[in-house]
Amino acid sequence: QVQLQQWGAGLLKPSETLSLTCAVYGGSFSGYYWSWIRQPPGKGLEWIGEISHSGRTNYNPSLKSRVTISVDTSKNQISLKLSSVTAADTAVYYCARTIPGSDAFDIWGQGTMVTVSS
Amino acid sequence: SYELTQPLSVSVALGQTARITCGGNNIGSKNVHWYQQKPGQAPVLVIYRDTNRPSGIPERFSGSNSGNTATLTISRAQAGDEADYYCQVWDSSTEVVFGGGTKLTVL
Numbered sequence: 001q002v003q004l005q006q007w008g009a010g011l012l013k014p015s016e017t018l019s020l021t022c023a024v025y026g027g028s029f030s031g032y033y034w035s036w037i038r039q040p041p042g043k044g045l046e047w048i049g050e051i052s053h054s055g056r057t058n059y060n061p062s063l064k065s066r067v068t069i070s071v072d073t074s075k076n077q078i079s080l081k082l083s084s085v086t087a088a089d090t091a092v093y094y095c096a097r098t099i100p101g102s103d104a105f106d107i108w109g110q111g112t113m114v115t116v117s118s
Numbered sequence: 119s120y121e122l123t124q125p126l127s128v129s130v131a132l133g134q135t136a137r138i139t140c141g142g143n144n145i146g147s148k149n150v151h152w153y154q155q156k157p158g159q160a161p162v163l164v165i166y167r168d169t170n171r172p173s174g175i176p177e178r179f180s181g182s183n184s185g186n187t188a189t190l191t192i193s194r195a196q197a198g199d200e201a202d203y204y205c206q207v208w209d210s211s212t213e214v215v216f217g218g219g220t221k222l223t224v225l
Contacts, residue, residue, distance in 0.1 A: 047214035104166035
């Protein structure tokens, strides 16, 4: 049974860089796309971007200039970096797996709350 | 950019049928996915590609998609179905798009 375990710093100051990692356990890593999705408190879901096991990326145009998603296939991990954060980046951040041949997310990490505050 | 419109809230009596809509320009030409999210939890996929249920999702959950509206239908609603529901599509201009979410209340 595939599980996604994520971690990273939960409190940042404005202008710092958000950094999160998501590890895939119990299943295949290759052949899938892996995404980051966030949810501000009390609000809806926003897709940040995705990466394939081979390193191909796609980003949300609204965040593209600040986002980097990378992959470490030796550890079955993906990472998210979001630069120059502001209070508007305060959210729960999720990693998720995409169903092959689809763009639906069938497995999600537990979520990481990231707060940006001076 | 492509937008998806959902009602903020839907109420249903216990045991009755709930219908949650997701509106978008010619959404019938796209694959629509639906997620259930309970407080403090990650979303769970309940319908993908309009009508397909992932393993473990009850048959009470079904989906349809035509024209400018996709619909998630929950039959014989239970108290445990109370949650926020989100629709999602892929669009060439904005990649992945989520609806704003609908809060389902079971009375």
